[in-house]
Structures are given as structure tokens and as C-alpha cells.
Amino acid sequence: MGAGRGAGLMGKFLAALIVVCAIAAGAGVYYTQVYGFYETVEATGADVVLTTSAGEEERLPHRAFEGIDASSSPIRYRACFVTDRSLDALSADYVRYPQAEPLQAPGWFDCFDAREIGEALEAGEARAFLSVENVEYGIDRVAAVLPDGRGFVWHQINRCGEVVFDGRPAPEGCPEPPA
Structure with a gap:
């Protein structure tokens, strides 16, 4: 027993x-x-840039910048800011980003609500702009601004990245992928 x-x-x-x-x-x-994996992105004053219709990257005046990033993935970048520029002024000066799809941020990064941003973009209340094309191959930095001046930035896989990351050759008009 x-x-x-x-x-x-x-x-x-x-x-x-x-x-x-x-x-x-x-x-x-x-x-x-x-x-x-996340680290705080320190504000530098050049944190938010938008691409002009001439293809130049230009600093957007802003305040209240908060950002996070992680080296474990190129699409973990998220940032929030406030700008005094109106949506009409931004639309007149900068390249729109028609396929913007904000990605979820960690719950503790509470200034960034992907659902709110996405709904505002779908309703036409917010507008999305190209920040930096191919910030890393196949990844664009996108910025969206709400009518109240709150802005958000994230990284998004672009059309070239979608194809190349699946192991297929780069489509016409895409830069040559890195070796």
C-alpha cells in the first residue's frame, strides 16, 4: 500500500x-x-513626414508624439501625434494612401485604436497619406489624420511586398527586392 x-x-x-x-x-x-519586443520611439521633431505630390518627404508640424517599434517585425511600428493642419490642406499638399488598413497596436499603447481609425477611414471622416514609401522593402509608412487633428502612423505591407513576401517575382513597377 x-x-x-x-x-x-x-x-x-x-x-x-x-x-x-x-x-x-x-x-x-x-x-x-x-x-x-517593443521599445519607445523617442520624439525627434522629424517623427512625422508625409510625401508631397512632387515625391518629396516633408516634415509635418506636430506635437504630442508617442511612438513604439520593435526590431522583431517591420510592421510593429505605431505612433500617435496631433497636428493643426486641416484635412483639406493636407489633401492638397500630400499623396493620399487609398488602401490604408491600420494594424492593431498592443492594448497598453492606448493612443492608437486601429478599429476607430479604420472606421473613420471607411466613413471618409479621416484621411490616410503616404508617409514613406518602402521604409523597408515592401513596407510603407502610412499616416492617417482625423478631423480633430489626431494623427496616427503605422507600417503596412505594400503591393510589392505582398507578392515578393509570398516568394513570387516582383510585379511590374516595383523596385528590385534585396538579395
Whole structure:
């Protein structure tokens, strides 16, 4: 009887140890994905640029910049800012970005709400602009501005990246992919 009881306790201990290790591993993966890889982007004054209709990148006057980025992925960049420029003035001076799709930010980066931005873009209340084309091959930096002056920036895979990242040759009009 005594040996069977000891084996039962050992089995329960090992099962509990496996569960504790699985929970710890899951918590570690969650933390690194949501918090661990991100770094704060320090404001420099040249944080928000938009591409003019002449193809030049131009600084957009702004304030209240907050940004995050992660080296683990080229599409983890997110930023928020405020500008005093009107949507009409921005539309007259800068290249629009018609296929803008804001990507979710970590929940703790609360100035960036992809759902709110996306709904405002779909309703025509907000406007999206090209910030930097191919900030990294196949990735564009996109900026969107709401009527109240709040602005948001994120990285988005462009048409060239969608094709090349799937392992196909670059489409016509795309730059040559890096080796």
C-alpha cells in the first residue's frame, strides 16, 4: 500500500509541475509578444513626414508624439501625434494612401485604436497619406489624420511586398527586392 501511495503522489507532483511549467511558458510568450519586443520611439521633431505630390518627404508640424517599434517585425511600428493642419490642406499638399488598413497596436499603447481609425477611414471622416514609401522593402509608412487633428502612423505591407513576401517575382513597377 505504501509504495502505491508514494507513486500516486509522485504522479500528481509531476502533473502539477508540467502544468506550472506550461503556464510559465505561456506567460513568457505572451509577455514577449505584447510587451517585451517593443521599445519607445523617442520624439525627434522629424517623427512625422508625409510625401508631397512632387515625391518629396516633408516634415509635418506636430506635437504630442508617442511612438513604439520593435526590431522583431517591420510592421510593429505605431505612433500617435496631433497636428493643426486641416484635412483639406493636407489633401492638397500630400499623396493620399487609398488602401490604408491600420494594424492593431498592443492594448497598453492606448493612443492608437486601429478599429476607430479604420472606421473613420471607411466613413471618409479621416484621411490616410503616404508617409514613406518602402521604409523597408515592401513596407510603407502610412499616416492617417482625423478631423480633430489626431494623427496616427503605422507600417503596412505594400503591393510589392505582398507578392515578393509570398516568394513570387516582383510585379511590374516595383523596385528590385534585396538579395
